[in-house]
Amino acid sequence: MREVFPKIKKLLMKLSEFITSIVNFILLIPIFIIGIGLTSLFLKLFGKHFLDLKSKTKNSYWVDKNLSTQKLEKYYRMF
Amino acid sequence: MYVLGISCYYHDSAACLLKDGRIIAAAEEERFTRKKHDNSFPKKAALYCLKEAEIAIDKIDYIAFYEKPLLKFDRLLSQYLESFPKGFWSFYKALPSWLHEKLRVPSMMKKHLKYKGEILFVEHHMAHAASAFLVSPFDEASIFTIDGVGEWATASIGVGKGSDITIAKEIVFPNSLGLLYSTVTAHLGFKVNNDEYKVMGLAAYGKPSYYDSLKKLIRIANDGSFQLDMSYFDFHYKMTMPSKKFIKEFGPIRKRESNIEQRHKDLAKSLQKITEEIIFKILNDLYKKTKIRKLCMAGGVALNSVANGKISRSTSFKNIFIQPAASDAGTAMGTAFYAYNTILKNKRKQILEHVYFGPGYTREEIKSFLDFKKINYSELSDSDILKKSAELIYQDNVIGWFQGRMEWGPRALGNRSILANPLNPKMQDILNAKVKHREMFRPFAPVVTWEDAKDYFDVDREVPYMLYVYPVKKEKRQLIPSVTHVDGSGRLQTIKRKQNQKYYDLIKEFERLSKVPILINTSFNIRGEPIVCTPEEAYRCMMGTGIDYLVIDNFLIARKENPKHMWNSESIAKD
Numbered sequence: 136m137r138e139v140f141p142k143i144k145k146l147l148m149k150l151s152e153f154i155t156s157i158v159n160f161i162l163l164i165p166i167f168i169i170g171i172g173l174t175s176l177f178l179k180l181f182g183k184h185f186l187d188l189k190s191k192t193k194n195s196y197w198v199d200k201n202l203s204t205q206k207l208e209k210y211y212r213m214f
Numbered sequence: 215m216y217v218l219g220i221s222c223y224y225h226d227s228a229a230c231l232l233k234d235g236r237i238i239a240a241a242e243e244e245r246f247t248r249k250k251h252d253n254s255f256p257k258k259a260a261l262y263c264l265k266e267a268e269i270a271i272d273k274i275d276y277i278a279f280y281e282k283p284l285l286k287f288d289r290l291l292s293q294y295l296e297s298f299p300k301g302f303w304s305f306y307k308a309l310p311s312w313l314h315e316k317l318r319v320p321s322m323m324k325k326h327l328k329y330k331g332e333i334l335f336v337e338h339h340m341a342h343a344a345s346a347f348l349v350s351p352f353d354e355a356s357i358f359t360i361d362g363v364g365e366w367a368t369a370s371i372g373v374g375k376g377s378d379i380t381i382a383k384e385i386v387f388p389n390s391l392g393l394l395y396s397t398v399t400a401h402l403g404f405k406v407n408n409d410e411y412k413v414m415g416l417a418a419y420g421k422p423s424y425y426d427s428l429k430k431l432i433r434i435a436n437d438g439s440f441q442l443d444m445s446y447f448d449f450h451y452k453m454t455m456p457s458k459k460f461i462k463e464f465g466p467i468r469k470r471e472s473n474i475e476q477r478h479k480d481l482a483k484s485l486q487k488i489t490e491e492i493i494f495k496i497l498n499d500l501y502k503k504t505k506i507r508k509l510c511m512a513g514g515v516a517l518n519s520v521a522n523g524k525i526s527r528s529t530s531f532k533n534i535f536i537q538p539a540a541s542d543a544g545t546a547m548g549t550a551f552y553a554y555n556t557i558l559k560n561k562r563k564q565i566l567e568h569v570y571f572g573p574g575y576t577r578e579e580i581k582s583f584l585d586f587k588k589i590n591y592s593e594l595s596d597s598d599i600l601k602k603s604a605e606l607i608y609q610d611n612v613i614g615w616f617q618g619r620m621e622w623g624p625r626a627l628g629n630r631s632i633l634a635n636p637l638n639p640k641m642q643d644i645l646n647a648k649v650k651h652r653e654m655f656r657p658f659a660p661v662v663t664w665e666d667a668k669d670y671f672d673v674d675r676e677v678p679y680m681l682y683v684y685p686v687k688k689e690k691r692q693l694i695p696s697v698t699h700v701d702g703s704g705r706l707q708t709i710k711r712k713q714n715q716k717y718y719d720l721i722k723e724f725e726r727l728s729k730v731p732i733l734i735n736t737s738f739n740i741r742g743e744p745i746v747c748t749p750e751e752a753y754r755c756m757m758g759t760g761i762d763y764l765v766i767d768n769f770l771i772a773r774k775e776n777p778k779h780m781w782n783s784e785s786i787a788k789d
């Protein structure tokens with residue numbers, strides 16, 4: 136029995152992972168289509184770009200940051 | 215005051231504990247979970263740190279986290295918004311873990327560590343910058359960080375002064391030298407975020423014949439900043455990296471176990487050439503801006519030891535400090551110091567002089583393990599263990615050398631090392647047959663006593679962390695063939711007695727026999743596994759491989775004198 140239990144446990148774990156992946160799939164399809172898709176299409180209509188994918192020749196590709204020590208409160212934020 | 219630094223969820227999770235601004239303990243999670251580059255929450259590493267300090271979690275004043283999770287999530291969403299309708303599979307794979315863990319950092323701290331105190335979030339490249347500057351010997355330095363990607367940044371330049379760091383400029387996703395390097399790594403049939411150093415090793419065999427083709431993928435400005443042509447890449451919306459256009463340009467993706475052809479070597483060389491060109495251009499421009507000759511570097515690309523070895527020749531920087539755990543593990547250390555020194559405005563107290571911050575074991579603990587497992591061993595005096603070990607190495611035996619506290623960072627530096635005789639021209643084959651099973655194009659690395667280093671290598675600085683490749687002197691290449699790469703270089707470690715006395719004395723003992731103060735030093739692990747952490751892992755590694763002897767503390771254990779029981783570690787070796 137001692138050898139069987141871990142095998143059953145492993146099998147159940149795999150089954151639960153499989154069910155989770157199916158549930159995730161079903162839930163994420165509408166989120167992707169409605170949440171991501173509609174937002175993307177709508178904002179792109181107004182010329183919005185979310186990533187700079189266009190290749191353009193510039194003198195420099197550095198972006199100004201000027202980040203130095205901030206007030207303590209700012210570090211409690213996750214953004 | 216106790217500050218615990220944590221990095222996780224991308225690759226190389228780690229924890230680092232400071233007490234009043236000095237390191238008490240630091241380790242990567244992979245060493246405890248035995249899962250290479252483990253990216254899960256570093257619970258075991260953090261608990262080890264607390265154990266080392268003999269404190270409970272409620273004594274921690276601050277936990278410092280190595281990135282701003284919401285900024286990273288913003289970048290991820292931007293990738294999906296930009297590439298819709300492509301990107302669903304990547305979205306499906308990534309989103310659950312973001313919702314369960316990555317966006318709930320305080321809950322994860324509570325769940326894994328029972329921590330309910332203050333958490334400080336430091337931007338990723340700032341954590342990289344701090345990991346180098348705040349533990350460097352410099353009061354003032356130019357800073358350059360470069361990796362795959364953090365939140366949005368993939369590279370940054372700035373200045374450190376006292377306890378403050380200013381990041382002046384950054385390059386942002388999707389423009390990333392780290393991701394370009396990883397894309398070529400994937401194209402060459404190696405594992406991304408794992409095998410980039412193999413591409414660097416392979417480059418020595420190639421010619422830069424793809425340099426012009428690679429230049430189509432990346433625009434490089436005079437100041438070294440760059441922009442990728444994203445039509446060659448898929449990584450912004452897919453789990454795979456090279457696009458169809460990339461494959462059309464450079465040929466099919468190499469299958470993992472298939473032959474490595476000349477074109478693969480040439481592509482690796484071309485990539486290395488471009489990488490160096492970018493790094494040196496950026497550094498030269500950085501010096502023009504800061505006029506500070508001291509340089510601190512961190513980020514995964516800062517592990518490119520071939521490029522690092524050329525910095526002082528190719529740029530104005532003569533004094534360089536690179537965080538030994540330059541990839542994301544190092545940000546656990548960086549964010550902890552940033553919290554203590556910069557945010558909380560405490561004076562800097564730590565200069566990194568060694569990396570032995572991991573678990574160690576007392577003589578009694580080791581002896582009771584050996585006795586409990588009924589392992590045959592002999593215990594020698596301090597001087598006899600050195601003499602005997604040097605003799606065994608000189609006789610071409612392969613030695614597992616396990617001493618003191620485990621190393622922080624990706625390299626074994628004399629406490630969890632496999633040591634061998636560099637004078638034997640067949641030693642590379644012997645090591646590969648017995649234990650390492652490496653690709654033949656990858657050389658082994660030498661450790662040399664600092665005062666003798668200049669006799670054997672064209673080295674201009676101490677290199678205690680194996681972060682630089684330097685040429686082996688022409689007249690010495692025949693003498694130490696098994697640590698000389700095909701291009702005549704070696705990724706050496708220099709060692710001073712005060713850094714690791716026993717290791718240093720062993721090399722000196724070997725010199726007494728061989729007249730050469732150099733050993734082969736390679737990491738003590740089974741192929742595809744993390745470096746060993748405990749005496750039991752070291753013993754298992756020896757028993758399952760062809761390592762001839764294991765030296766733990768002053769205990770000498772011969773493989774032949776012990777039955778091959780426990781496990782056959784070779785059977786689970788993977789790469």
Ligand SMILES: [Fe+2]
Nearest residue numbers: 361363513542
């Ligand atoms: Fe990073």
